[in-house]
Amino acid sequence: MHNRVIIDRIDLTDCVMLKPYAVACLAALGAKRPGQIELVLPQDAACAEHLARMELPQWFRCDRAPGVATRGTNVVARQLKEHPGVFSDEVINVLSKELSLSVNIGRELSTHLDEVIINALTHAKSPIGCMVVGQAFPSFRRMQVAILDLGQTIRGHLRANPAHATITDDEAAILLATQEGVSGTPAGAKNSWGEDNAGLGLFELRRYCEAGGGILTIVSGSVFLTFDAARAPITHKLSEPFQGCLVNVQFFDR
Amino acid sequence: MLACVLHQSGVLNSASRGAELAHAVLEQVALNGTVEIDASEVIRVTPSFANAFVMTVLDRMPDALACGKVRLVASDFVRAAFVASEDRFARGIRLSSQRH
Numbered sequence: 001m002h003n004r005v006i007i008d009r010i011d012l013t014d015c016v017m018l019k020p021y022a023v024a025c026l027a028a029l030g031a032k033r034p035g036q037i038e039l040v041l042p043q044d045a046a047c048a049e050h051l052a053r054m055e056l057p058q059w060f061r062c063d064r065a066p067g068v069a070t071r072g073t074n075v076v077a078r079q080l081k082e083h084p085g086v087f088s089d090e091v092i093n094v095l096s097k098e099l100s101l102s103v104n105i106g107r108e109l110s111t112h113l114d115e116v117i118i119n120a121l122t123h124a125k126s127p128i129g130c131m132v133v134g135q136a137f138p139s140f141r142r143m144q145v146a147i148l149d150l151g152q153t154i155r156g157h158l159r160a161n162p163a164h165a166t167i168t169d170d171e172a173a174i175l176l177a178t179q180e181g182v183s184g185t186p187a188g189a190k191n192s193w194g195e196d197n198a199g200l201g202l203f204e205l206r207r208y209c210e211a212g213g214g215i216l217t218i219v220s221g222s223v224f225l226t227f228d229a230a231r232a233p234i235t236h237k238l239s240e241p242f243q244g245c246l247v248n249v250q251f252f253d254r
Numbered sequence: 255m256l257a258c259v260l261h262q263s264g265v266l267n268s269a270s271r272g273a274e275l276a277h278a279v280l281e282q283v284a285l286n287g288t289v290e291i292d293a294s295e296v297i298r299v300t301p302s303f304a305n306a307f308v309m310t311v312l313d314r315m316p317d318a319l320a321c322g323k324v325r326l327v328a329s330d331f332v333r334a335a336f337v338a339s340e341d342r343f344a345r346g347i348r349l350s351s352q353r354h
Contacts, residue, residue, distance in 0.1 A: 086265050089297075104331050107298040114267045114300050180347065187353035195269035196349035198305040198342070 010060070012051070015042040015063060021146035021217075021248040023054050023210035024133040027077035028148050028244075030059025031128040041065060056134065058081055059126075073098055075134030075145070080117060088113035091134050099253040109251050112208060115201030116147045116247050121190040123184055124151030141253035142214070150244040153221040170221030171235050172227035178206040178218070178227070207247065213254065217253065219246040257288040257325065257337050263295035270305030279307075280314055293328035299335035308339035309349045 007029060012018075018026075030037055039060035041048040049068050051057070055076040057065035070076055075091050088110040096106055102176035113132075126149035134145040136180070155173035161184045161247040167173050174183050183199030185191050209216040212229040222241045226234045260278055275291070282289035293299075311318050318324045319340060326336060 083268060088267075089265060107331065109264075109299055111267070111300050113338075115302060118302065181342075183350055185350040190351055193270070195302070196273065196306050196309075196351050197269075198301070198309070198347055198349055200301045200305065200342075200347075204301060230289060 009038040009040070011225075012042045013040055016254070019146075020050065020133040020135045020144050021219075022147070023051065023056055023077055024131045024146040024148040024246070025061055026190045027056055027079070027133065028128055028131045028150050030056070031079050031131065032150065034059055035061060037061065039091075056167065071101070073136040073138065074134065077254040078132045080121065080129050080132060083146065084114060084117050087132075088117065091248055093130065094142035095134050095136040095145070098136060099141060099143065101253060104122075105254060108208070108245040112201075112249070113145060113147070113204045116205060116249075119201045120147055120149040120245065120247075122193050122195065122197075123157050124149040126151030126244065141254075142250050144248065144250045145247045146246060148244065148246045152242075152245075153243060154184075154218070154245055155221050158182070160184050161186045166251075170223045170241075171225065174218050174220060174223065174225045175233065178202045183206050202247075205247075209249065212252070214249055214251040217246075219243065257290045258282040258286050259290045259292050260293075261290060262293045265297050266293075266303040267298075267300040269302040269306040272303035273310055276307045276310035279311055279318075279324055283315065283318060287353055288323050288325065290325045293326060295329060296332045299332055301335065301339065303343060304335045304339040305342065305347075305349060308336055309343050309347075309352065312340070312343050313348075313352055 039062040052066045052068050092106050092110045130149045138141045154177045155170050180203045181199045183197040185197040206227045215228040217226045224236050
């Protein structure tokens with residue numbers, strides 16, 4: 001509903017826990033109107049400290065944000081609008097501090113992140129660029145990273161390509177976008193940065209997760225789909241359509 | 255004649271840079287017949303970079319990699335990213351601007 005309702009106040013009084021994707025969603029709402037939305041932090045002190053540690057209050061009017069230092073195992077809410085450079089390497093380095101990733105796995109994860117971030121920046125027509133939030137869960141031997149944009153749905157992007165103009169629902173669009181070689185950039189054209197696309201970013205990430213490397217969730221339009229090694233993709237309906245795309249990925253320590 | 259050497263380093267994750275490297279390689283092959291890419295200091299390569307490079311080169315010069323006109327010096331990890339792009343090209347996957 002972010003594109004239909006002007007939000008003036010977000011009240012988290014009763015919250016006791018927010019996952020990285022929820023922090024990314026809140027940060028994105030704040031980034032749409034920086035400093036204009038009032039944020040009421042949770043009464044639960046640990047949760048309030050966690051949100052302060054993730055630097056969520058920076059996007060909001062927030063009177064009683066506790067002053068706490070960021071943790072070495074978290075990636076605070078970061079807004080990206082330009083090419084990420086080595087940002088993905090920094091993210092994986094931070095999140096893997098208390099895990100035991102091999103060097104090449106870490107580099108592979110950074111590569112997946114790069115591709116998703118660049119997708120969000122070049123395909124999504126997002127007014128905020130994209131928001132990235134990450135958190136390590138050392139006791140579960142995994143890390144979680146959320147990449148969020150508030151632009152268009154995956155279906156909207158794919159339909160810009162005449163080859164995919166007949167896609168009628170969001171589930172089919174997400175499944176198609178995770179196939180090899182599928183891109184919303186029309187044949188003979190380049191993306192908004194003037195670059196070529198081959199349509200591999202989400203395909204490679206899905207393949208990595210379905211090979212046992214993690215759990216991928218893609219939220220866009222009226223559905224979200226989950227991909228992992230345990231089963232065929234699972235589709236869930238959203239009660240409110242989401243105009244944008246959230247890619248949430250849990251990478252396993254391996 | 256010694257082959258021209260094009261040095262690359264760090265993280266290669268930009269399709270624009272992949273295309274730039276491809277054009278530089280094609281230019282050097284046209285001038286000298288061969289070219290070497292020294293990617294021994296490259297940390298990692300994204301599919302976007304590798305595709306932009308490999309598919310641009312192969313589209314213009316299909317035998318460039320197989321015939322050794324372009325020689326790549328890189329770790330196995332980095333080389334695998336380029337080999338994967340060659341495989342995609344062989345299976346018919348193309349860059350958006352190469353599609354009709």
